[in-house]
Amino acid sequence: MIGxxxxxxxxxxxxxxxxxxxxxxxxxxxxxxxxxxxxxTLDAVFELIRAIVFLPARVLGGRPR
Structure with missing residues (x-):
């Protein structure tokens, strides 16, 4: 509306x-x-890399945020 x-x-x-x-x-x-x-697309790729990197910590019982 302002625009x-x-x-x-x-x-x-x-x-x-x-x-x-x-x-x-x-x-x-x-x-x-x-x-x-x-x-x-780059945001999705970085989120995928982050999920892959933090997967071992989540499997071993790391604290969720």
């Missing part, structure tokens, strides 16, 4: 920049989408 209100204020004060931002937002979103997917 929409800020966009309305920008549109009132400087409509060409607001329209440019409105047109470029989907393009920028598509450019950053692969980077977000890489980040999600």
């Amino acid at each position: 929409f209100l800020l966009w309305i204020i920008l549109f009132i004060l400087c409509w060409p920049i607001a329209l440019l931002a409105l047109l470029l937002y989907p393009i920028v979103w598509l450019i950053f989408l692969p980077l977000r997917l890489i980040g999600i």
Whole structure:
């Protein structure tokens, strides 16, 4: 909601920049989408490595967090 209100204020004060931002937002979103997917994948890989490393401690009865 705040983002929409800020966009309305920008549109009132400087409509060409607001329209440019409105047109470029989907393009920028598509450019950053692969980077977000890489980040999600790396997070999953690090969680898997962490689970494998801590597996012996859990099997031997280590305290859960």
